[in-house]
Amino acid sequence: MSPHGPVRVHADTALLAKAAATGLIQRVADAQAEFDVAHIVLTGGRNGNALLHELSLTPTLGAIDFDRLHVWWGDERFLPAGHADRNETQAREALLDTVPVLPELVHPMPASDGPDGDDVEAAAARYAAELAAAAPAGALVPTFTLAMFGVGPDTHVASLFPGFAATEETERTVVAVREAPKPPPTRITLTFPAIRAAHEVWLLAAGEDKADAVAAARASTDPTKTPAAGAYGTGATLWLLDRAAAAGLQEH
Numbered sequence: 001m002s003p004h005g006p007v008r009v010h011a012d013t014a015l016l017a018k019a020a021a022t023g024l025i026q027r028v029a030d031a032q033a034e035f036d037v038a039h040i041v042l043t044g045g046r047n048g049n050a051l052l053h054e055l056s057l058t059p060t061l062g063a064i065d066f067d068r069l070h071v072w073w074g075d076e077r078f079l080p081a082g083h084a085d086r087n088e089t090q091a092r093e094a095l096l097d098t099v100p101v102l103p104e105l106v107h108p109m110p111a112s113d114g115p116d117g118d119d120v121e122a123a124a125a126r127y128a129a130e131l132a133a134a135a136p137a138g139a140l141v142p143t144f145t146l147a148m149f150g151v152g153p154d155t156h157v158a159s160l161f162p163g164f165a166a167t168e169e170t171e172r173t174v175v176a177v178r179e180a181p182k183p184p185p186t187r188i189t190l191t192f193p194a195i196r197a198a199h200e201v202w203l204l205a206a207g208e209d210k211a212d213a214v215a216a217a218r219a220s221t222d223p224t225k226t227p228a229a230g231a232y233g234t235g236a237t238l239w240l241l242d243r244a245a246a247a248g249l250q251e252h
């Protein structure tokens with residue numbers, strides 16, 4: 001087995017989203033039973049949004065107590081509030097607007113017309129402070145029950161792009177990213193130290209355009225070149241793929 005954690009291959013994107021939705025509900029319900037409160041980290045992108053939409057249709061969604069669920073984001077496109085390309089906007093449309101989540105427990109990353117205006121470094125520091133305020137004593141971020149990340153075709157996760165300084169950050173939990181290769185160029189992202197504080201990390205990829213990235217990341221031990229290789233949790237790391245995205249793996 002790869003050092004990057006086990007792979008679950010589903011026949012297609014729809015079945016991948018269904019399996020992920022069922023698993024997420026179970027993880028959150030279990031965490032709430034054990035720790036009272038659960039913290040999850042959402043991803044943007046195709047698979048993240050498909051998963052949230054699937055959750056909205058899943059009959060067992062009621063097993064989650066939304067009064068005790070904190071919702072965070074792994075990255076954000078630094079755009080005005082409500083912009084259609086913000087991960088927050090897409091997550092609200094796909095799920096959050098349709099469930100009884102408490103507004104004060106939903107933690108979007110700041111927008112470019114927020115309290116720091118277009119100062120993306122200040123906005124990143126603000127999000128780091130919000131995470132620290134919810135963290136247990138001695139920690140910089142909450143113990144995330146589950147953190148999910150879509151894998152980009154270039155192996156990026158969150159807004160950690162290959163070769164970018166953000167992939168080498170060892171102190172800060174949240175940083176600004178400028179000149180990202182995928183639009184929009186200005187972004188905010190969790191760093192590896194924040195991601196690796198999660199109990200469980202899921203990497204989501206579907207479609208043939210992800211096959212090379214999945215194979216490269218799972219063969220790599222250098223997260224500065226293949227960031228998906230650097231996303232793992234303290235308890236478990238799971239790669240959730242469809243058949244097309246798994247096509248380049250020897251093990252399948």
Ligand SMILES: O=C1O[C@H](COP(=O)(O)O)[C@@H](O)[C@H](O)[C@H]1O
Pocket residue numbers: 043044045046047048074075076077087149150151152153157158159182
């Ligand atoms: O821009 C982003 O892209 C990645 C991957 O998205 P996908 O559509 O290729 O699955 C996503 O994980 C990230 O949150 C988002 O900001």
